[in-house]
Amino acid sequence: MPSQEIDMHHDTDVIIVGGGFAGITAARELTRRGIGATILEARDRLGGRTWTRDTALGRELDLGGTWVHWIQPHVWAEITRYGLDLVASPELDTAYWRAGDEVHTGTADAMIDLLDASMTAVLADARRVLPQPYDYFPLSDEIKSLDQISVAEKITEQDLDPQQRALLDGMWAVNFSGDPTRAAYTQALRWCALSGGDWKLMFEACATYKLAGGTQSLLDAITADAPTADIRLNTTVTGIDETADGVTVTCSDGTSLHGRRVILTVPLNILGTIAVTPALGHGLSALAAEGQASSGVKVWIRVKGDVGRFAALADSNAVLNFVQYEYPLDGDSLIVAFGPRSGLIDLDDPRAVEAELRKWRPDLEVVAVDSHDWTADPLSGETWPMLAPNQLDAVAHAARDTTRRTRFAGSDYARGWAGFIDGAIESGMQTARQIITELESEN
Ligand SMILES: Cc1cc2nc3c(=O)[nH]c(=O)nc-3n(C[C@H](O)[C@H](O)[C@H](O)COP(=O)(O)OP(=O)(O)OC[C@H]3O[C@@H](n4cnc5c(N)ncnc54)[C@H](O)[C@@H]3O)c2cc1C
Incomplete structure (x- = not known):
């Protein structure tokens, strides 16, 4: 097997940059086939954009990726493999939604009903355009043309009243963790085709079922299944040089490592922080410089008393535009909120967060808040990856390019559920399988 034949020219077979779900999945796949894998992870922990930790709210919570679903085949296979349990987010009974200065209230079902016709119209072509949603590359002329359109443009085409428009715009701002004017319509079609x-x-898959032990439980299970992986935390990669006999990875502490292949799993928005030679082609450097569409925030909030099982939605101009009740805690309520733009309020300031919540419900009193700003984090630069218009071709090409020693994996590059834990696992698996085939045939 390749790892037993690592010669003096190679420190390891495969160097994996980044220890999120893509990186750790790839390491498991490789090492289980006897192929040497070294993960270089800049943080002091694995998990990347998932992070289960104790919070200021008085319980452990997921600060990053959280919800999973059985229609997401790769994460579901892992949940099955490791026998993990799910818990459901509570069924919501009340909804508040804002359109302009007006706050409307009704049942959660009434809000969904208001969204139904316009959402259905926007996504009507999903299955026709993407009959096999993992198989769309090379892009057809129709997909290329649709990829030029933003979700906001598609919303503008609909004949909607102000409430419907605010709800539709707000829902897509939540889905993209960003501004719908920067959100590729093809990404919306992909999610819906997969559903x-x-x-x-699709909405249920995004925000209904959580791992009972948090995302950490799945991360721990996969990591335990890769006991021979060489995991180096606090190790920041700065350069990747492809050479005739392999690839050299340089770290910020001046050390370097030589391997046969590299799997690069860092988020697209920070891809430019690593110098890769030969330079990234097929539009990927330009894409990294432009950045993908997600730019939002997620914040956990402890609210005084039992405030009921409610959701709240507002359009994409709101600082926080979606709220969902999640847990009771010692007589208080824990809720989670999202906004499309990082940097607009101090998420560590309970009063600032309270002021946003009171735009829907003046009765809410915030006790504590906790969050991590993934958009501002230099090791992510984005929340869940969502492509902007005209980016699909470059990303799909990079995900499938086997001509270089550097391979791209991660949720950003997933064929299917891009933006999700599922996509990270899928791409880690795909990329590792390809490398296994190559290295086994080289020996
Ligand atoms: C707020 C938020 C909410 C989300 N909600 C959900 C959800 O409910 N359900 C869902 O399925 N998904 C959700 N996601 C998305 C999901 O968490 C991610 O898509 C997935 O975890 C990404 O995994 P990855 O391995 O592709 O990338 P990452 O997890 O980002 O891993 C990349 C790793 O590379 C490391 N790195 C970066 N630069 C360097 C460097 N120079 N050298 C070495 N290491 C480096 C990073 O530290 C990181 O650990 C959410 C994400 C966020 C941020």
């Missing part, structure tokens, strides 16, 4: 063309199922 069988059913937007309500």
Whole structure:
């Protein structure tokens, strides 16, 4: 097997840059086939954009990726493999939604009903355009043309009243963790096609079922299944040089490592922080410089008393535009909120967060807040990756390019559920499988 034949020219077979779900999945796949894998991770922990930790709210919570679903086949296979349990977010009974200065209230079902016709219209073509949602590359002329359109442009085409428009715009701002004017319509079609063309199922997949032990439980299970992986934390990669006989990875402390392949899993928005030679082609450097569409925030909030199982939505201009009740805690309520733009309020300031919540519900009193600003974090630069218009071709090409020694994996490059834990696992798996085939045939 390749790892037993690592010669004096190679320190390891495969160097994996980044220890999020893509990196650790790839390491498991490689090492289980006897191929040497070294993960270089800049943080002092694995997990990347997932992070289960004790919070100021008085319980452990997921600061990053959280919800999973059985229609996401790769994460579901892992949940099955390791026998993990799910918990459901509570069924919501009340909803508050803002359109202009007006606050409307009704049942959660009433809000969904208001969204239904316009959401269905926007996504009507999903299954026709993407009958096999993992298989769309090379892009057809129709997909290329649709990829020029933003979700906001598609919303503008709809004949909607102000409430419907605010809800539709707000829902897509949440889905993209960003501004719908920067959100590629093809990405919306991809999510819906993966959900069988059913937007309500798509919505359920995004925010309903959590791992009972947090995302840490899945991370721990995969990591334990890769006992021979060489995991080096606090190790920041600064350069990748492809050479005739392999690839050299340089770290910020001046050390370097030589391997046969590199799997680069860092988020697109910080790809430019690593100098890769030969330079990244096929539009990827330009894409990294432009950045993908997500730019938002997620904040956990402890609110005084039992405030009921409610959701709240507002359009993409709001600082926080989506809220969902999650847990009771010692007589208080824990809720989670999202906003499309990082940097607009101090998320560590309970009063600032309270002021945003009171735009829907003046009765809410914030006790504590906790969050991590992934958009401002130099090791992510984005939340869940969502492509902007005209980016699909470059990303799809990079994900499939086997001509270089540097391979791209991560949720940003997933064929299917890009933006999700599922996509990170899928791409880690795909990339590792390809490298296994290559290295086994080289020996
Ligand atoms: C707020 C938020 C909410 C989310 N909600 C959900 C959800 O509910 N459900 C869901 O499925 N997904 C969700 N996601 C998305 C999901 O968490 C990510 O898509 C997935 O975890 C990404 O995994 P990855 O391995 O592709 O990338 P990452 O997890 O980002 O891993 C990349 C790793 O590379 C490391 N790195 C970066 N630069 C360097 C360097 N120079 N040298 C070495 N290491 C480096 C990083 O520290 C990181 O650990 C959410 C994400 C966020 C931020």
